[in-house]
Amino acid sequence: MTVTRITDVEFGDTLPVFDPDTRLANVARFVEAAHWNGPRFTDHEAARAEGLPGALVPGIMSQGFLAAMIHRWAPKAEILYVDTVFRAPVIVDQPCHINGVVTDLDEATGEVEIDLTVTNDAGETRVFGTARARLPN
């Protein structure tokens, strides 16, 4: 379900879970576009040679997943702020899930605050953050 205005939102609302594409081809497309190309993001063997568990989804891509999830929930939302903490690596080719919950809202300004997490199939939080967005009144 999508929301179009602030009056559609209630404190504590859970946003629909978004499962982003973490496959190697998509991460390769991202790092090419972002000018962040490097084998640790696009080559599992090269990443393991660096001591990593596998190729990494860049933190800035995880941050992009969080913003995309908000726009999928509220297509007219204007994102004002996204703060992200990288707690543990997100690994390429492993599914992850973007979760969000509304923790504050102000009907006068149309602003909502959303707590966000990136979790893996084991339920482990890999990335967490907070966003503030403005919705139409």
Next chain:
Amino acid sequence: MSNAIDVEALRTAYLNQVFDEVEVTLDAEETAAYAVSCGEVSPCFTDPSDPDFQAPPTLPASLHPGRRRPKGFPKVVGLGMDAGKAVHCHLPIRAGVKLTAKTHMHDIYTKTGRSGRMVFFVNRMEIFDPEGQLLASADTSSVVRERPEQ
């Protein structure tokens, strides 16, 4: 000899002074690819022909400064890692517009845990359009865990 970082001295000497300035012009196709790969679906982010086409809000976090520390900044001893990114969005960022990105040290602070003291360094990159309007800022936090005294 102590390896402890003198945080107050660093704050006094380095905070809020622009130490890097680079010019950036976003390519429309790359900007759209960035958005699509992150899962954006709105044409204003994914379709360069959309009349409101703009960069996805977190793109500023991907921009690289020319240098990561001010000139003369002392070498910090310890285990360093990326701690997070924050983006403040003020106005849409458009492809094809010459942007100026200015970076300063925004904060230096400490937290103390069971394994010792951690020092956080926050660089803030501010992105301006040719008229000098602030479009966005991107904070990059790095943390250094100080090595225990020998």
